[in-house]
Amino acid sequence: MSVADAGRSAPFPELTLRIADTLARLQRARDVAVGCSEKRAVWKCGKTTLYHYLPLAATRRVPRDTRPLLICFALVNRPYVLDLQPDRSLVRRLLEAGLSVYLIDWGDPDDADRYVDLEEYIERHLGGSVRYILGSHGSEALDLLGVCQGGVLSLCYSALHPGEVRNLVTLTTPVDFHTPDNLLSKWVRGLDTALIAASGNVPGEMLNGLFLALMPLRLAQQKYVRLLTSNPDQRTVEDFVRMEKWIFDSPPQAAAALAEFVRWFYQENRLVHGTLELAGRRVRLGDVRSPLLNLYALEDHIVPPAAAAALGHYVGSRDYSECAVATGHIGMYVSRAAGAEVPRRITAWLAAHR
Amino acid sequence: METPTSGSGFRPDAAISEAAGRFFELLKTFGTAASGATPEWSALAAPLATQFEQWLRVSQSAGPWFAAAAGVPGAGTAGAACAASTAAGLGFPPAGWPFASLPLGVTGASSGETRALELFARLGQLQAQLAAHWTEVANTAAQRFVARVGGTAAAPGSVDQALKLYELWVNCAEEAYAATVHRSDFARLQADLANTSAALLVEQRRYAETLARAFGLPTRSEIDALSAQLRELRRELTGRGDAPTAPQAPRAERRAPSAAGTAGTRGTRGAKPPRPKGASRASRAAGRGARVRRPPR
Numbered sequence: 327m328s329v330a331d332a333g334r335s336a337p338f339p340e341l342t343l344r345i346a347d348t349l350a351r352l353q354r355a356r357d358v359a360v361g362c363s364e365k366r367a368v369w370k371c372g373k374t375t376l377y378h379y380l381p382l383a384a385t386r387r388v389p390r391d392t393r394p395l396l397i398c399f400a401l402v403n404r405p406y407v408l409d410l411q412p413d414r415s416l417v418r419r420l421l422e423a424g425l426s427v428y429l430i431d432w433g434d435p436d437d438a439d440r441y442v443d444l445e446e447y448i449e450r451h452l453g454g455s456v457r458y459i460l461g462s463h464g465s466e467a468l469d470l471l472g473v474c475q476g477g478v479l480s481l482c483y484s485a486l487h488p489g490e491v492r493n494l495v496t497l498t499t500p501v502d503f504h505t506p507d508n509l510l511s512k513w514v515r516g517l518d519t520a521l522i523a524a525s526g527n528v529p530g531e532m533l534n535g536l537f538l539a540l541m542p543l544r545l546a547q548q549k550y551v552r553l554l555t556s557n558p559d560q561r562t563v564e565d566f567v568r569m570e571k572w573i574f575d576s577p578p579q580a581a582a583a584l585a586e587f588v589r590w591f592y593q594e595n596r597l598v599h600g601t602l603e604l605a606g607r608r609v610r611l612g613d614v615r616s617p618l619l620n621l622y623a624l625e626d627h628i629v630p631p632a633a634a635a636a637l638g639h640y641v642g643s644r645d646y647s648e649c650a651v652a653t654g655h656i657g658m659y660v661s662r663a664a665g666a667e668v669p670r671r672i673t674a675w676l677a678a679h680r
Numbered sequence: 681m682e683t684p685t686s687g688s689g690f691r692p693d694a695a696i697s698e699a700a701g702r703f704f705e706l707l708k709t710f711g712t713a714a715s716g717a718t719p720e721w722s723a724l725a726a727p728l729a730t731q732f733e734q735w736l737r738v739s740q741s742a743g744p745w746f747a748a749a750a751g752v753p754g755a756g757t758a759g760a761a762c763a764a765s766t767a768a769g770l771g772f773p774p775a776g777w778p779f780a781s782l783p784l785g786v787t788g789a790s791s792g793e794t795r796a797l798e799l800f801a802r803l804g805q806l807q808a809q810l811a812a813h814w815t816e817v818a819n820t821a822a823q824r825f826v827a828r829v830g831g832t833a834a835a836p837g838s839v840d841q842a843l844k845l846y847e848l849w850v851n852c853a854e855e856a857y858a859a860t861v862h863r864s865d866f867a868r869l870q871a872d873l874a875n876t877s878a879a880l881l882v883e884q885r886r887y888a889e890t891l892a893r894a895f896g897l898p899t900r901s902e903i904d905a906l907s908a909q910l911r912e913l914r915r916e917l918t919g920r921g922d923a924p925t926a927p928q929a930p931r932a933e934r935r936a937p938s939a940a941g942t943a944g945t946r947g948t949r950g951a952k953p954p955r956p957k958g959a960s961r962a963s964r965a966a967g968r969g970a971r972v973r974r975p976p977r
Contacts (some may be wrong), residue, residue, distance in 0.1 A: 441907060441911065497740045509858075512867040516871025517874055546739065547702060554699070
């Protein structure tokens with residue numbers, strides 16, 4: 327049944343008109359662009375690319391010895407959500423604060439990468455990025471901002487290389503994977519990770535399906551109905567389409583790394599138990615001693631607030647701050663309210679820790 | 681059966697149109713119940729439950745898991761056929777069955793086919809269990825809605841009232857869904873579905889390997905073995921200090937990065953790292969991707 331057919335015989339003809347108008351705006355917004363700040367690739371390892379954002383025109387005279395900030399995003403999504411459009415860009419707010427911003431894009435693993443494991447991602451890709459930046463800036467240490475799963479990788483790296491991370495910021499980062507409200511964790515607890523590893527890279531569509539299944543009616547129906555019936559203007563529709571593009575533009579996952587992530591973190595909760603080993607070394611959150619700012623969302627259905635707040639119990643940092651923001655997981659990166667609060671808190675905290 | 685959010689690639693137009701279509705369907709259902717002088721909300725329970733159950737079956741037919749097998753020729757068809765034949769009470773193998781017609785030797789064919797048939801049968805059982813959960817969720821959601829709306833609401837006389845009813849329905853449905861999917865038996869079922877789907881995928885690939893070998897083509901196992909050798913060599917070289925721990929930067933800088941889906945990305949030509957100021961020899965070397973020697977910890 328088409329929308330037109332359905333709407334023709336539906337009650338409230340004005341609603342049908344409203345929806346038809348929104349559908350027309352959606353059509354016009356189809357090819358909307360995502361990403362806004364200029365950046366250049368400065369280093370590459372496998373499918374991973376390290377980008378350096380160019381300073382904004384207003385802040386071009388940033389001293390060259392500005393301490394660099396490296397953003398480590400999740401493997402399961404693409405990082406351009408942090409720089410979606412000028413008025414919704416964490417990256418841009420950081421640049422406006424005069425920071426020298428780097429970002430890791432993990433790229434699209436293909437079958438040649440199916441055995442890329444977490445150790446390789448953390449030690450070679452993340453570690454290589456850190457070493458490149460330190461070498462370029464002549465610094466001993468940098469500031470590290472880990473986002474979601476990237477926060478987990480950042481915690482591991484900080485624990486193994488504490489001297490290279492001056493300040494650590496974690497954003498919607500799960501630490502305790504066994505909190506009672508973690509539906510994702512309940513579902514994957516019984517997965518046979520050896521089978522995952524054996525069956526090859528996991529398509530991004532599968533993970534999208536998994537995330538949608540956490541709240542299917544809200545995420546696959548209500549969200550659209552709200553847009554269609556709210557009389558949105560063209561700009562609102564374009565914002566919406568940008569988000570949709572990002573949500574469903576997920577890269578495939580290297581089989582070995584995904585299997586390890588599921589087993590070590592979701593199933594065995596090794597970060598909390600202190601049983602994680604990488605490169606033959608024990609990863610202890612207690613070894614993370616750099617000043618740490620932990621930001622998490624109160625309405626997060628993917629990383630429940632308790633899963634992120636647990637970091638405060640285990641981390642070794644004496645200078646630990648946390649901040650809960652009243653929004654959802656994705657809202658932390660792009661919602662209007664959080665879009666102002668999150669960058670402001672990060673830049674203020676980093677400025678106070680220079 | 682695919683929905684706009686399942687299968688290979690999201691189709692936003694289709695997803696939004698589908699949501700609109702279902703929304704209108706729901707409004708009609710509300711309108712039917714409220715058409716008399718006194719709304720008969722209890723009459724809504726059955727149609728609401730039926731609509732919701734149907735939607736759950738279509739959109740969550742194998743949970744999200746079977747999508748993993750969708751990339752394999754035949755697997756998506758077989759998976760959908762499996763789900764459909766289960767729902768219809770039909771037997772196996774389903775239409776599109778990828779094993780039956782392949783020209784394999786007697787022994788290989790029979791063992792591979794037997795194992796795959798077992799997995800399909802198991803998948804069918806799990807699908808049936810999943811369907812039972814959807815029935816429960818849909819009935820609970822409908823009853824919850826009728827209980828909440830019954831005492832308070834008049835027939836929706838305006839768009840705003842209709843939208844409020846819709847929001848109430850979504851809340852009831854999500855609550856009912858959450859109550860079921862957080863349970864340990866459901867979580868086990870999800871894991872079983874995923875594991876069975878993955879096992880089927882592995883079995884299909886094993887079968888394809890046998891076929892490739894029969895035709896003298898390179899197989900996945902051979903490529904994996906080569907890949908493992910390369911990794912081992914790289915580790916050995918790294919251990920001997922003959923290879924960089926991090927890859928070289930200059931080559932990447934000369935090549936434009938893949939930046940699909942992003943705007944404002946500048947090409948990499950001439951991308952130079954900032955000149956180190958006061959950097960130690962070791963850290964400058966690290967910038968070029970050379971081995972970094974750290975003091976022992």
